[in-house]
Amino acid sequence: MIAELGSFxxxxxxxFAAAQTGLSAFARARRSSVLAAAGEGAAxxxxxxVAIAFACLIHAFVTSDxxxxxxxxxxxxxKPMLYKVAGAWGSHEGSILLWCFILTGxxxxxxxxxxxxxxxxxxxxxxxxxxxGTVFLAYTVFASNPLLRLASPPVEGHSLxxxxxxxxxxIHPPFLYSGYVGMSVVFSLAVxxxxxxxxxxxxxxxxxxxxxxxxxxxxxGITLGAFWAYYELGWGGWWFWDPVENASFMPWLIxxxxxxxxxxxxxxxxxxxxxxxxxxxxFTFSMLGAFLVRSGVLTSVHAFAVDPKRGxxxxxxxxxxxxxAFSLFAWRAPKLSPGGVFAPISRESALVLNNILLAAATATxxxxxxxxxxxxxxxxxxxxxGPPYFNLTFAPLMAALAIxxxxxxxxxxxxGDLRGVGQRLWxxxxxxxxxxxxTYAFVSPKKALGALGVTIGxxxxxxxxxxxxxxxxxxxxxxxxxxxxxxxxxxxxxxxxLAHLGLGVFVLGACVELGWxxxxxxxLPLGGSVNVAGYHLVLETVGPVDGPNFxxxxxxxxxxxxxxxxxxxxxxxRFYPAGNQTVSGIAICYRGASHLYVVLGERRExxxxxxxxxxxxxxxxxxxxxxxxxxxxxxxxxxxxxxxTSLSDRRMRLGVARPRKDRRGDQPA
Amino acid sequence: xxxxxxxxxxxxxLTLIAAIAPxxxxxxxxxxxxxxxxxxxxxxxxxxxxxHPPAGRAVQLGGMxxxxxxxxxxxxxVEFVVADRTATSKVVFQxxxxxxxxxxxxxxAVGAFRGDGIFEAKQVLAKHDEKYxxxxxxxxxKAQGEWRGDGSTPDYAKxxxxx
Numbered sequence: 001m002i003a004e005l006g007s008f009x010x011x012x013x014x015x016f017a018a019a020q021t022g023l024s025a026f027a028r029a030r031r032s033s034v035l036a037a038a039g040e041g042a043a044x045x046x047x048x049x050v051a052i053a054f055a056c057l058i059h060a061f062v063t064s065d066x067x068x069x070x071x072x073x074x075x076x077x078x079k080p081m082l083y084k085v086a087g088a089w090g091s092h093e094g095s096i097l098l099w100c101f102i103l104t105g106x107x108x109x110x111x112x113x114x115x116x117x118x119x120x121x122x123x124x125x126x127x128x129x130x131x132x133g134t135v136f137l138a139y140t141v142f143a144s145n146p147l148l149r150l151a152s153p154p155v156e157g158h159s160l161x162x163x164x165x166x167x168x169x170x171i172h173p174p175f176l177y178s179g180y181v182g183m184s185v186v187f188s189l190a191v192x193x194x195x196x197x198x199x200x201x202x203x204x205x206x207x208x209x210x211x212x213x214x215x216x217x218x219x220x221g222i223t224l225g226a227f228w229a230y231y232e233l234g235w236g237g238w239w240f241w242d243p244v245e246n247a248s249f250m251p252w253l254i255x256x257x258x259x260x261x262x263x264x265x266x267x268x269x270x271x272x273x274x275x276x277x278x279x280x281x282x283f284t285f286s287m288l289g290a291f292l293v294r295s296g297v298l299t300s301v302h303a304f305a306v307d308p309k310r311g312x313x314x315x316x317x318x319x320x321x322x323x324x325a326f327s328l329f330a331w332r333a334p335k336l337s338p339g340g341v342f343a344p345i346s347r348e349s350a351l352v353l354n355n356i357l358l359a360a361a362t363a364t365x366x367x368x369x370x371x372x373x374x375x376x377x378x379x380x381x382x383x384x385x386g387p388p389y390f391n392l393t394f395a396p397l398m399a400a401l402a403i404x405x406x407x408x409x410x411x412x413x414x415x416g417d418l419r420g421v422g423q424r425l426w427x428x429x430x431x432x433x434x435x436x437x438x439t440y441a442f443v444s445p446k447k448a449l450g451a452l453g454v455t456i457g458x459x460x461x462x463x464x465x466x467x468x469x470x471x472x473x474x475x476x477x478x479x480x481x482x483x484x485x486x487x488x489x490x491x492x493x494x495x496x497x498l499a500h501l502g503l504g505v506f507v508l509g510a511c512v513e514l515g516w517x518x519x520x521x522x523x524l525p526l527g528g529s530v531n532v533a534g535y536h537l538v539l540e541t542v543g544p545v546d547g548p549n550f551x552x553x554x555x556x557x558x559x560x561x562x563x564x565x566x567x568x569x570x571x572x573x574r575f576y577p578a579g580n581q582t583v584s585g586i587a588i589c590y591r592g593a594s595h596l597y598v599v600l601g602e603r604r605e606x607x608x609x610x611x612x613x614x615x616x617x618x619x620x621x622x623x624x625x626x627x628x629x630x631x632x633x634x635x636x637x638x639x640x641x642x643x644x645t646s647l648s649d650r651r652m653r654l655g656v657a658r659p660r661k662d663r664r665g666d667q668p669a
Numbered sequence: 670x671x672x673x674x675x676x677x678x679x680x681x682x683l684t685l686i687a688a689i690a691p692x693x694x695x696x697x698x699x700x701x702x703x704x705x706x707x708x709x710x711x712x713x714x715x716x717x718x719x720x721h722p723p724a725g726r727a728v729q730l731g732g733m734x735x736x737x738x739x740x741x742x743x744x745x746x747v748e749f750v751v752a753d754r755t756a757t758s759k760v761v762f763q764x765x766x767x768x769x770x771x772x773x774x775x776x777x778a779v780g781a782f783r784g785d786g787i788f789e790a791k792q793v794l795a796k797h798d799e800k801y802x803x804x805x806x807x808x809x810x811k812a813q814g815e816w817r818g819d820g821s822t823p824d825y826a827k828x829x830x831x832x
Contacts, residue, residue, distance in 0.1 A: 234765075341677045344684045356689050360696040367700060371708070382711035384729060389707035393699040397692070521764060523745045581769065601765035606743040618743050620765050 003068050003147045006056025010097075010147070013049025013104065014137040016042045020107070020130030028123040036123045040111035043126055046133055047108035054101045057146050058088045067153035070094060070146040076159035076578045078549040086170035087160045092294060092310070093146035095173055099290070100136050102174075102181040107133055110185050110210070117206055124192035125185075132184050135317055143313055159578035162550070168228040176221030176248060180286035182214025183251060186258070187283035190276045191325055194332045199272040204265035207279060209647055211262060212495075214282075215255040216643030222248050223636040230633075234584040234599040236519065236624035238632060241390040243298035246369040247289035250362050254282045257358040260351045268340040268348055268413060273333045274355065280329060284322040285362075291318050297373060343415040350408035350416075357401040364393040402456045402507060405500060406463020410470060428466040432459035443516070450515020457511055460504025464497050495646025499639045506635025509593070509628045518625035523604060523618040533625035535596055536560045537569070542603075542619060550574040552585065555600045555619065559589055566591070571600040593630040598623050709779070714756035717782070724784045730758055731777040739772055751776060751788070762790040 024039030026032070057070070061084045066072040074094070075087045089098040107129040114122050140146075163169075189207050193199045225248065230238040239245060258278040265275045292298060295311020342348035368385045375383050406428065410421045436455025440448065469475070471493065472485040518533035529538045538558045545554040554572035558565070569587035576583065589596040601620025674680050709727045712720060722728050730751055738750035747762045749772075760778050770776060770793060780790035 341681060344687075349684070349688070352685065353688055353692075356692045360692050364696055364700050364703075368703070371704065375708075383708045384711060385704070386707045386709060386727070389703035392703040392707070393696065396699060397696060400692075400695075521745060523743050584765075599765070601745075602741065604741050604743050620745050622765060 002056050002059050003065065003149060006053040006060075006147045007145060009049045009052035009056070010137070010141055010145070013046045013053065013100075014134065014141050016046035016049060017104065017107075017130050017133035017137050020046055021127050021134055022130075024123045024127035024130060028120050028127065031120065033119060036119060036126075039123060039126050039130070043104070043107045043111040043130060043133075046130070046137075047104040050097070050101045050104045050137070053147065054088070054097055057094060057097060058085055060147070061085060061088045064157065066155070066157050067149050068146075069148050069150045072150060072154050072157045074160050075157040076549065077156065078578065079159060079165070080548050082167065082170055083160055083165045086164070088146075089173045090160045090164050091146070093140075093144045095177075095294075096136070096140050096144050097146050098173060099177055099181060100133070100140050102177050103129075103136055103184055104133050106181060106185050106210075110188070114206070121189075121192050121196055121198075121203075124195055125188045128188035128191045129184065132188065132321065135321065139310075139313060139317060143310055156578075159549070159576065162574065162576040162579055162581050162583045163232060165549075165576075166228055166232050168224050169232070172221060172224040172228060175217050175224060179214050179216075179218025179221050179255075180248075180251060180289065182210060182217055183255060183283040183286050185210040186214065186279045187325065190279035191328060194276065194328050197332055197335060199265070199276060199336050201266050201269050204262045204272075204275060207275075208259070208262050208266065211255060211258050211279075211282070212643050212647045215252070215259055216640040216647070218248070218252050218255060219636050219640040219643065222252060223633055223640075227633050230629075231586055231588065231597075232583075234586045234622075236517075236597055236599075236622070236626065238629075241368075241387045243369050244293050246365050246390075247292040250365055250369075251282055251285040251289055253358050253362040253365070254278055254285050257355045257362075258282055260354050260358075264348050264351050268342065269337075270340045270342065270348060271352070271355075272336050276329060276333060276336075278355075280322070280325045284318070284325070287314075287318045287321065291315055292369070298369070340414075342413070345411065345418055346416040347408065347411045347413045350404065350411050353404060354401060354408065357397050357404075361394055361397045361401075364397070365390065368393065399452075399456060402460055402503070405460060405503070406466065409467050409496060409500070424470050425463065425466055428462035429459065432456075432462050447515045450511055453507065453511025453515060457504050457506075457508030460507055461501055462504075464501040464504060467500075468497055491649040492646050495642045495644075495649065498642030498645055500642075502635045502638030502640075502642055504635070505631050505638055509631025509633075509635055512628040513626050513632060516625075516627045519623070521601075521620065521622040524621050525606070525616050525618050528618070530621060530623060532596075532623040533627075534561055535566065535623075535625065537598065537621070537623055539619065539621060542600075542617075545572060547574060549578060550576045550583075553600070553603065555621070557587075557598055557621070559596060559598075566596075569596070569598040571598045573600050573602075590630070593628045593634075595626040595629040596623065597626055597629075711777075713753040714751055714758040715753050717758060718756045722782060725781050727779070727781055729777055729779050730760065730788050730790075731775065732758070734770070734772050734774060734776050736772045751778065758786075758788050760788045760790050760793075762793050764793075766793055 020042035027035035060068045261275045264271045291314040435458040439454045440451035472482045474482045520532040522530040524539040541556045545552045552572040552574040557569040567589040571587040572585040599622040711729045732751040732753045735750040735752045740748045777794045778790035779792040
């Protein structure tokens with residue numbers, strides 16, 4: 001009954017989304033505020049419909065209603081409650097419903113919050129958002145309905161893949177999708193602006209909060225995914241340049257570029273066309289990501305919920321949506337006004353350079369991700385592009401970006417002064433260079449690349465600090481005056497500083513981890529030991545442990561350093577009978593920001609020798625020393641915090657209509 | 670600087686091109702360089718016999734793990750036979766097999782052939798998902814008429830090798 005109710009609500013939501021598209025488009029054509037209000041109402045109703053359907057699906061999962069096909073395939077009565085709920089978005093159908101839920105949610109939010117927007121632009125935006133909702137809801141209803149019943153329900157479900165039964169991964173899809181789909185509002189605003197033929201500072205200001213919110217969610221979502229891969233897969237790594245990872249990373253890169261180019265459009269009215277292009281591109285890459293992940297066209301180690309047949313449908317949706325949007329862009333963009341003029345050395349130029357580098361980096365990632373497909377189509381050979389390609393192409397571009405980054409915020413708009421920037425940054429530069437040199441000389445003289453990475457990371461962190469010092473004029477005016485300036489800084493400025501600082505923290509963590517990680521693997525009998533990076537690991541006991549829906553073999557490994565006890569690591573190997581799968585549960589000993597990462601492998605028997613002795617059990621124990629690994633995950637969290645801080649800035653608040661005069665004042669002459 | 674164009678618009682365009690060109694050149698250069706060295710070909714055992722990749726060249730080997738061929742040594746070494754319809758390749762791997770590695774199921778080994786024809790794997794990829802089959806492998810098996818849907822074990826993988 002409840003599942004049928006959900007299906008019905010879903011169909012209603014589709015009808016409302018279609019109505020939203022039509023009513024709002026009519027509202028723009030007739031300039032009717034009544035129709036516009038009706039369109040907004042339809043947006044809310046559509047969201048309510050999807051919310052009901054989603055709640056019904058979660059209800060089916062929580063109550064283990066195996067007559068619903070999706071629940072039977074992805075749930076199990078013995079599964080802990082969190083994973084029953086998370087199972088609702090663990091499958092193809094469920095995750096697409098989550099996508100629709102968030103899409104219509106953003107649509108409803110845009111309809112409610114966008115009070116400051118001109119009526120025509122807003123009606124068009126709501127209409128485009130409705131069209132996106134219609135397309136994805138139609139796909140859900142007709143090709144991927146998660147609430148379909150089974151004729152003969154099984155007694156027990158297949159359970160969710162054990163690798164997905166993890167807290168980080170339970171909340172990973174909602175964050176990731178909030179990021180992906182948040183770009184849809186930006187997309188709708190861009191299409192609306194193209195139809196209206198007006199892109200100005202005000203438009204850029206309306207786009208920014210949505211882009212910021214989506215970007216922050218995406219940052220957190222990707223970080224959660226990387227963290228999951230780090231501690232659930234037991235490979236000791238956190239990023240593998242897998243197609244699925246790249247699929248989430250490309251929209252992030254484009255969104256980052258968009259956030260920066262929108263600043264130029266907002267402050268100086270320039271780069272309007274490019275900002276529009278990125279606004280369309282961000283959601284296009286999100287859809288491409290969804291397609292790549294769901295269709296299984298690329299060989300991926302993390303592919304879940306793959307369905308090639310429906311992948312074609314997703315590809316058609318992607319082609320039609322992005323194709324029509326970019327056609328509109330090609331038709332209307334040349335008519336946009338070119339905007340303000342700026343000198344080669346200026347804030348605008350720095351942001352343009354940022355965009356060029358980010359766009360180039362995205363292009364190299366895209367090419368590397370799709371190259372196997374291209375090659376397959378051209379020559380029929382099956383190939384894969386490995387991490388060395390991405391490290392070689394992506395890292396230098398990002399290094400160039402990072403080296404230039406601290407100078408950007410210190411340059412003046414319109415015409416900057418390099419000497420002034422040099423005066424403000426030479427201390428930071430010298431200190432960063434010193435950090436790198438010290439690392440090179442003392443920590444390990446062989447790791448030149450690692451030391452370079454440390455230099456760049458320190459440069460970013462110190463550059464962010466120097467920027468705050470500059471803004472508060474610390475050490476040049478009285479401390480009280482500096483404090484007054486510090487507290488008076490706009491939140492937008494804090495947000496930027498935090499985001500740049502977070503990037504520095506991430507770079508430091510990533511470079512130290514990659515440069516100085518240690519690894520050891522050995523088959524240990526009870527009492528056996530292995531050494532990694534100065535730590536001494538002794539396998540003390542291995543015993544059985546019962547989990548809620550798994551049986552595990554858990555080891556107790558005593559870790560000492562120079563005879564001093566450090567900690568007891570308890571990695572395990574879990575067997576999930578429902579899915580007939582074994583998963584390793586790793587253990588991490590935190591040593592400051594560094595991790596000692598221990599994996600318990602398979603149990604084996606030593607071969608008996610000539611006297612018949614032997615046959616004792618041994619366990620493969622792998623240990624990784626991952627220095628500063630916490631910073632890898634902390635950095636992006638700081639970046640996302642920066643995004644949220646910036647979002648809370650007064651200027652960003654939607655619905656605060658700025659006086660007409662002021663708005664005009666922002667535009668270039 | 671008299672060679673610069675007079676109009677600010679043209680001047681801006683020139684600056685933009687001057688900024689884009691080196692980045693584009695760098696990106697294109699790195700891409701070509703990277704693609705030359707870091708692509709690895711995917712072979713099934715019979716394709717590997719036909720193509721005969723030089724020893725030491727990084728490739729991927731995909732096929733079915735033959736039933737009963739997995740030998741796990743106490744020092745952490747694992748040996749198994751990857752089979753397709755017409756050929757087999759012996760694989761050695763040092764380390765822990767992925768959680769979803771199963772006899773009679775699909776696997777992709779990343780590594781290189783040694784001079785003696787044995788494949789030395791640096792990494793063994795099984796899938797995260799029971800139902801997931803790497804597309805290259807699925808395609809190769811389909812081309813040989815050995816595709817019987819997910820999770821099924823073809824006959825040649827069931828037979829115990831005589832070696």
